[in-house]
Amino acid sequence: MKLFAFLRGKWLFLLASLFTALFCGLLLTALGADLYAALFVSDVFVLGLLAGLLLEYLQKRRFYQELEKTLDELDKKYLLPNLLDEPDFPEGRLCWRALSEAGKSMSDEVAACRRAQEEYRDYVETWVHEVKTPIASALLLAENHPGEVSDLMAGELHRIDELVEQSMFYARSRHVEKDYLLRRVTLSELVSSALRRSARLLIESRAAVERENLALPAAADQKWIDFILTQLLTNSVKYAQGSLRVRFAGSEEPECVVLTVSDNGPGIPPEDLPRVCEKGFTGQNGRSGSRSSGMGLYLCRELCGKMGVGFSVSCPPEGGTSVQLRFPRSSLIEGVCYETVRKP
């Protein structure tokens, strides 16, 4: 706070005081006092006034400068009241208390929202696990009693299962840090696991699978990558034209190990490409014919983001769509990873 600004804030008081000094001087002169004596009294009055204001300014300046500086430097502005000392002048104290109260009430509000969100997430998670049992029952019912209707039903049940899975990963993608477990795996393990899961879908669509150079190590949560690769494979099948070929290829970059998943589908129109990972974006392919919720790629990118895996979609000139997953090779992750007990 500059002195000038401070004084400007006090202009009414200053004006009134000057007026009073003038009035006193005039009054003293009118009462027959000596002109010099009247001037002297007025001057003393004005000087005392200015000294008082200067002292007040110095006192407040410390607090306001601290306030401005902290506010400027602070990343999370709501922490402001916690970082300021309580000032020693009444208006300042009032401000400080108001700030503290507002901050406290806001953090209560945020905590309540966070709790509600966490509860909702837990509910979704529980619901998903509960609904898996009836899906398993229905699927087994369909498979135990084969027939044309049962086969169709089984197909639909698989789709339901996949959508249910998607909702769970959506809930997890909101706050996830506790939900995943990084392990050292090879790209080949990641790809095989996803292919086993999507076997039915890919076999039914008569897809041909190519795998190349997948013996590279990566740090990842297998279940998450399963989900992500399943989303990509589902997309490839959904938009396939003619006989589908899916290719998984591993490669190395200085900072990361790259898994490229590409297909020979229609690709993505260039004008849609920058937006395909946005939530709810359906694009030209999504609108023409096939169902698209605009959630698949969005979720893939979100989940990869949480795991620190790079995710990018491109359309190579030779056609089709190509998705790259970049697993970082940082020493930090190397340290965090550990081998778990393999299944018997």
Add this chain to the structure above:
Amino acid sequence: MAKLVLVEDDAVLRRELKLLLETYGYACAAPACFTEMPEAILRESPDLVLLDLTLPGKDGYSICRELRLKSSVPVIVLTSRDTEADELLSMNFGADDFIAKPFNRQILLAHIAVILRRSGLQARVMTRRGVSFDPERASVSYEGREIELTKNEGKILALLFRSAGRTVSREELMNELWQSDEFVDDNTLTVNMNRLRRRLEEIGVVDFLVTRRGKGYEI
């Protein structure tokens, strides 16, 4: 005949799983009351336990742990909680295998067969119409003559033997191969089937593997 105990609280799933297991030649007890676990399981003296994790009252983890204190019977955990952490937890509680719901029934049957064979409770060698097949060694013998099959041919024959008397579709066969990381396409399957037939003919097994046009294969 191997005896399984199925611990699952969902009535429909219990019934259908029991039906499936009995169709594939297992004796299966499926208690509908879970208050006396794991004693009720032990009373059946099973060869293998299929255990759901979310049960009314005591959860599957505690049952599994208590079961481990008293018996070394193999346990396959059936669960809808399938994160990496859940999987680790089940293994730590002494489960032998872990299958996520909803499961593919061929995968479930294959897992059961592997565990039973490993604990010596299921004859390794399966026989149909005089043809004997050993899935571990992928070898077929007929009237004193024996041949070794390739991995893929062995997998195909294993599924056909497991489903003896029923028609197995090409999709199911391909799925079986995919589940053991052989991601073959339709043409490769045809090649494999033809080669398998020729190999069987080498030891005099003819008209054993029947093609049901448009449906699949059967032995």
